Amino acid sequence: MIDHVEVPTRMLVHALVREDGTVDADELYSVAALLGMSDQQVRLCIKRLVAEGAFTHQGRGRKALLHATVDTEDAFGPTADFLRHAFRQDAGLEPWDGVWHLAAFAVPESARKARDTLRDTLVHLGGAPLQNGLYVSANAWEPYVEEAAGKLGVLDALSLLSTTDLRKGGTEDPVELARRLWPQGEIADRYHRLVRVAEPRLERLAGAAELTSADLVTTAVELAAELTRAMEPDPLLPPELLPRPWPGTHARELVARCWAALYRRDHGEGTPIIFQRYADIAREAAKAHRG
Missing domain, CATH: 1.10.10.10 (Winged helix-like DNA-binding domain superfamily/Winged helix DNA-binding domain)
Structure with missing residues (x-):
């Protein structure tokens, strides 16, 4: 089923x-x-x-x-950036350098809306709270954080720093810190569901049955919706900080195979731009990995 x-x-x-x-x-x-x-x-x-x-x-x-x-149209950009980074991580092309990236802010109560939006944006960008007004990411997120703060008019209230020496309470082991700071179990469950969604659709796309253009687009939209649900809360932690095997790697590989099968089915003609970009990103990472 x-x-x-x-x-x-x-x-x-x-x-x-x-x-x-x-x-x-x-x-x-x-x-x-x-x-x-x-x-x-x-x-x-x-x-x-x-x-x-x-x-x-x-x-x-x-x-x-x-x-x-x-x-x-521009709203597709950041999603493409993060997806490209995820595929490069999966291919072993983005090894972690051991650096933690921190963002601190002190926005006054008079700008509460901007403060709340900045906080939500930091979480969306993969950050985890260390304490009030201080967030950490394992990825170099500075350009995205600065852009968000600038748009909100609170850039002067933002401080950015990085360190290789992060401790929270008595914990300093990076793997244990990542386990404590991010809900890895919930994120893994979303990828397990993505696998359950992608596998039967890949089987259908790889089969001999004729599929209409509407069938193909519907399948592509379903895959995009489930991929979005899985990736939006994913901080894209470096593989060195994650349990092995990590279900996100397998799930994205399955989705990439689905995109390749979709492309073969319609020869790329009339394919929505978001799927063309996704397929291109997957091919880029695969080519770089082989090279």
Whole structure:
């Protein structure tokens, strides 16, 4: 039995953006139906995205064309950066240098919203709290942290530092620190689910049965949704700090094989931009690893 994947309508729209920045409404409604979404659900989502300025809308109904704004297209960038880093880690191309990267901030109560957003951003970037206003990452995250603080107008309240000598309480062993600071069990469970989702879809893609364009896109969207659920809370800790074997490595390898099979099925024609980028990233890492 193939595990059902819940795909948020908003994610579906973003996932179907093509190289020219457009989303074909007919394809959107067709894929949405295969995912169990109603036309009304899709219409309301489009209305919200247009109201937010994420897309512009041209035409009506299934003949409509959505155009992603520049900010919406750029939103794919950081995701691609982190995915590229993950595949390079999996291939052994990003060994840990033993450096911990810390970010400290002291934002006043008058800027509470910016302070809370910065805190959430640090966690999203893979940070873990050491104490109030002090977060740590095992990866060099400084450009992303500075960019976020700058956009929030709190760059002057931010301090960045790095060290090879980190202790929390009586713990200084890096592996034990990583185990205490990040919920590795919960993250591993998400990757185990991704494996359960990817395996039967890979078998289907590698089989001889004919699949329609809508079938292929639906499979790609399901994989992207489950990969996002697995990777969003993942701090992408260096392999040296993780249990072996780490399920994230196997899960991403399966998803990469699915992308390769999807590409062979449609020859790359009309593939949404996000999947082209994902497939390119997986190929880059594989080529570098072999080289």
